[in-house]
Amino acid sequence: MWEQSLVMFEEECGVPADNVLVDVALCVGNEVLSRGLEATIQQIDCARFIGPTTPREVLLDRLTSTFWPPRPSSAGSRIVVVAFDQWPLFGEWSELSREDREELPRILVIGDEIRHADISRYNDLPTDGFLALSDLSAQSLAETFRRIAAGEMPMPASLARQLLSGGRPRASRVEKQHIVLTERESETLALLADGLSNKQIARALKISTHGAKRLVGAVLLKLGAPNRTTAVVIAINAGLVGADGA
Numbered sequence: 001m002w003e004q005s006l007v008m009f010e011e012e013c014g015v016p017a018d019n020v021l022v023d024v025a026l027c028v029g030n031e032v033l034s035r036g037l038e039a040t041i042q043q044i045d046c047a048r049f050i051g052p053t054t055p056r057e058v059l060l061d062r063l064t065s066t067f068w069p070p071r072p073s074s075a076g077s078r079i080v081v082v083a084f085d086q087w088p089l090f091g092e093w094s095e096l097s098r099e100d101r102e103e104l105p106r107i108l109v110i111g112d113e114i115r116h117a118d119i120s121r122y123n124d125l126p127t128d129g130f131l132a133l134s135d136l137s138a139q140s141l142a143e144t145f146r147r148i149a150a151g152e153m154p155m156p157a158s159l160a161r162q163l164l165s166g167g168r169p170r171a172s173r174v175e176k177q178h179i180v181l182t183e184r185e186s187e188t189l190a191l192l193a194d195g196l197s198n199k200q201i202a203r204a205l206k207i208s209t210h211g212a213k214r215l216v217g218a219v220l221l222k223l224g225a226p227n228r229t230t231a232v233v234i235a236i237n238a239g240l241v242g243a244d245g246a
Contacts, residue, residue: 021046022145023068025053025105028083037081037110043138047145053080055090058105068105077106077149079128084111087125094124094226101126106148110136114159124226130155151197153228179222179238186240188215193232193241
């Protein structure tokens with residue numbers, strides 16, 4: 001239930017449950033799918049549907065702030081739900097600096113294609129989570145929103161197995177000796193491989209969430225990874241962590 005998810009969100013992020021609000025926009029390109037997603041989102045009490053958008057509009061809004069309405073400072077996140085076939089339109093986002101990317105909404109990719117496609121072809125595209133249409137419900141969407149807002153990267157188990165097996169992204173096979181991590185960065189990488197969010201990493205390392213975010217950014221930069229999942233795959237290929245996260 002979404003109420004249970006709110007309690008988990010509050011524990012995870014330190015945000016009062018009644019203040020949590022996820023603003024959601026759609027970039028799906030299909031009117032029938034758009035209407036269905038809108039109706040599903042409106043069943044989620046703490047999700048606010050904003051409307052349809054495009055990658056260009058979202059980029060421009062980073063400067064103008066006209067698309068997204070005002071929200072409480074404690075609001076959880078801004079999320080753009082993107083259909084799999086619309087995902088390549090976000091390619092120019094890969095040219096942004098990490099700092100600029102942080103100012104943009106999170107990206108949730110949906111579509112049954114993610115179960116079968118070679119995701120490595122899309123390695124440079126921004127993403128913060130995946131959800132198969134066959135798994136879509138108000139409950140699964142609410143849980144996915146919560147996890148993205150908490151800094152996690154939800155995805156179907158089949159896709160996770162694909163990324164860690166023969167269907168891994170074509171990430172650079174960096175030699176271990178060419179990657180020099182500090183002790184703290186190595187600890188952070190191990191926690192990333194265990195699937196921990198920034199908040200959980202901060203707790204494990206007994207540092208601030210901002211400090212954990214800086215460490216995660218440093219790890220991604222040194223590994224040349226565009227996102228957390230690719231970072232773990234690169235680390236496994238380089239022998240920095242085991243396939244089981246050890």
